[in-house]
Amino acid sequence: xxxxxxxxxxxxxxxxxxxxxxxxxxxxxxxxxxxxxxxxxxxxxxxxxxxxxxxxxxxxxxxxxxxxxxxxxxxxxxxxxxxxxxxxxxxxxxxxxxxxxxxxxxxxxxxx
Amino acid sequence: xxxxxxxxxxxxxxxxxxxxxxxxxxxxxxxxxxxxxxxxxxxxxxxxxxxxxxxxxxxxxxxxxxxxxxxxxxxxxxxxxxxxxxxxxxxxxxxxxxxxxxxxxxxxxxxxxxxxxx
Numbered sequence: 001x002x003x004x005x006x007x008x009x010x011x012x013x014x015x016x017x018x019x020x021x022x023x024x025x026x027x028x029x030x031x032x033x034x035x036x037x038x039x040x041x042x043x044x045x046x047x048x049x050x051x052x053x054x055x056x057x058x059x060x061x062x063x064x065x066x067x068x069x070x071x072x073x074x075x076x077x078x079x080x081x082x083x084x085x086x087x088x089x090x091x092x093x094x095x096x097x098x099x100x101x102x103x104x105x106x107x108x109x110x111x112x
Numbered sequence: 113x114x115x116x117x118x119x120x121x122x123x124x125x126x127x128x129x130x131x132x133x134x135x136x137x138x139x140x141x142x143x144x145x146x147x148x149x150x151x152x153x154x155x156x157x158x159x160x161x162x163x164x165x166x167x168x169x170x171x172x173x174x175x176x177x178x179x180x181x182x183x184x185x186x187x188x189x190x191x192x193x194x195x196x197x198x199x200x201x202x203x204x205x206x207x208x209x210x211x212x213x214x215x216x217x218x219x220x221x222x223x224x225x226x227x228x229x230x
Contacts, residue, residue, distance in 0.1 A: 006154070034218065043114060043202055043221030044155070089155060091219075099145070099168045100219055104154025 003027045004092050006103035014111050019077040021106050023090035026071065030092040034100070035064060035075050038087045047088070048075070080110045115139065118203050118222035126230055130191040133225045137184055137205030143167070144186040145206075145219060146178055150199040161186055193229045200224045 005024045013019045023033075031052040036044035050057040050064045050073065057064050063076045077084055087107045091100045115138035125131055137144050146158040157170035161180035172178075175193075180186040190197060204219040 036221075041223070043116070043204075043223050045114070045221070046218045049218065099157065099160055102147070102155040102157065 002104070003030075004090060004101045004103040006088075006090060006106050008106050009104070010107040010109070012109045012111060013080045015082055016079045019075075019080045019084065019108055019110065021075040021077075021088050021090075021108065023073045023075075023103050024071060025073075025092050025101075027092070027094065027101075028068075028071065029094045030101075031095050032093040033064070033066060033073050034091045034093070035062075036089040036091060036102075038089065038105070044089055077108075080108075082110045082112050084108060085110045114220040114222060116203060116205050116220050116222035118201075118225050120225060121223065122226050122228075124228045124230060125193060127193055127195060129193050129229075130189065131193065131227065133188040133190070133201050133203075133227075135186045135188070135203030135205075135222060137186070137203070138207075138220055141205035141207045141220070142184065143206045143219075144180055144184070145204045146172075146186070146188050147202045147204065148199050149202065149224075150196075155202065158188070190227070195229050198227055198229045200226050 034049040035047040037047045038044040048059050048062050050066050066073045087105045089105045090103045117136040119134045142163045145160045147155045158172040159178050160168040164180050175191050178188045202224045204221045206219040
């Protein structure tokens with residue numbers, strides 16, 4: 001049972017434009033969400049996170065939005081750069097459950 | 113460098129064989145996770161250990177097992193290997209420490225072991 005879903009396996013965006021990656025979850029008990037970025041032949045690296053008490057968290061070009069009622073989060077990258085081309089995973093956590101649930105990932109390609 | 117070390121980086125073996133993947137977590141991290149990433153698939157959670165004890169189990173096959181040792185390193189054992197077991201296997205570690213009012217659940221990943229079963 002996939003509790004965290006990324007329904008778009010891939011996304012292509014022109015350099016300089018906005019990239020929006022989406023993630024849906026089913027467990028309403030999740031209270032902390034993370035985005036990871038993965039380059040080929042490397043392990044995923046942490047990018048940005050958001051607590052369920054917030055609806056937005058911003059870090060430079062990266063902003064994560066959380067819509068708890070819709071059980072949906074999104075990652076916005078503005079402006080997109082070719083170096084952002086990677087696979088992005090969203091993950092969710094429930095306090096007390098020492099585990100992260102990952103989505104299947106979205107491959108972002110930023111076209112120069 | 114995430115601080116998580118996985119060995120070997122690459123492994124090629126035949127069907128029916130058994131292999132052991134090793135993971136050394138970041139210094140001080142008590143939790144170790146194992147994930148599998150098959151071709152074009154997401155990260156599938158296999159199993160988690162916390163301070164030597166199994167804490168959570170995902171879609172881990174009965175042919176697979178893991179353990180975490182007193183020095184906190186972990187090993188993932190894969191036996192009776194099949195072609196479909198070919199994948200990237202990642203180890204991650206975290207400390208789940210409390211920092212202020214937020215539980216730090218960030219997990220740090222190793223570079224993975226690429227297993228090819230032929």
